[in-house]
Amino acid sequence: RPLVQRVLVGVLDGILRLVHPIMPFVAEAIWQPLNETAFERGLPTPEPAAESVVIAPWPRFPDVWHDAAMETRMGRMQELIRAVREVRNRYNVDMKTPLDVFVRCSETIAEDFRTLQPFIVALAGVGRLECGSDTGKPPQAASHVTPEFAVYTSLAGLIDMAAEKVRLEKQLAEKRKHLQAARAKLANTNFVQRAPADIVQQQRDLVADLQTQIKAIEENLNELCQE
Template identity: 30%
Template sequence: LFRSLNDDNATAEARRGTRQTLIRVLENILRLIHPIMPFITEAIWQKVAALAAVDGDTIMLQPYPAADDQKIDQDATNTMQWVMDVITGIRNIRGEMDISPAKKIPALFQDGSKQDQQYLNDYRNYLMVLAKLDDITWLNKGNDAPEAATTLVGHMKVLVPLGGLIDKKAEQQRLQKEIEKNRKELQKAKGKLSNEKFIGKAPENIVNQEKERVANFESAIADLNGQLEKILALPD
């Protein structure tokens, strides 16, 4: 909606439609939260009601918003879920690989369906802005992909090439430290579980907690080793 209002290429009709949608949503939200925020919602509603073409002297006498299953657009829901999954996946890669959220990065889409490609064509601009991308490339079957961090959106792979994005040596050292730290914690947890006195005296929930910690540390080490392998595979 924000982009529609600020897009120089948007038509006057699109801008009007966007503004009307914002007003209608705001008017519904005001009625929704009025019971717990009566005074401020009343004050704002008095300004908004006329713009939303709603008659009435006060928000207190307006009907409470009710869900209408007939208005649920499953196609729109599926579309936005796809967009959110792509953005979330790329953001997770940033976090895992310690890539700055402010740095623009490229993304590659591989093994996607025709529907995935249509989504990309329709929502490329949103992905570019919200995922902080400088380029999106669709890989056709048979195209080689560079060494990259990968996330799945359905059956489609979203890849972020790592070359040039990180300091290989610094990232290698960081990952090795994290692996060593997790290994030490893993040994501590395993040590407790191998101690018969601990097993015999500790409450069941504490024992289960240690078992869960062991599983979490093992999973973390496996993930970190996977990241380290990708880093080591990058050209110097």
């Protein structure tokens, strides 16, 4: 038990140092009573704590604790979860609705995903997870492709494909209209020369943003049209 307590306190100490720049008052409010109960703490070797988290040094840990392989595994899991959440946002699927997810990948990566399945299910709201090199794209599924694996999130029965297509086409037409107007303004020599530099830059940023939005909508439409 003492070892477990020392580890827990050491981890909390490191967390408080890390979050202090963005949560200074909360971190300090926890740091002070922690000093009263465990003034000597830290990992791997306990040492006297600073009087305030404000002056505490940034946490440092032994190089031997650095696990590159685990970081790679966690990075893949985060990318998978991000892909599923992005589909939810794109198609307005409620987080309470479980999604069936199919991942085409090597058997090594598939085994990792199976091991991490409880976390994937909890963080992405996955109902069914299938992984493997033979896994294919099911009908009515959104795609997300990375260099190491492809994620197919099934939307069958969750959205009205025809209605979604109409909505996206309407949205695309509006974005193209706005883009045309923004480009016309930038093509006006008088506007570019006489308007304040920040206003001109705002217009250029608007063009770039609209182009990004249009590309995303076109990709969504292509996805729907492939079904």
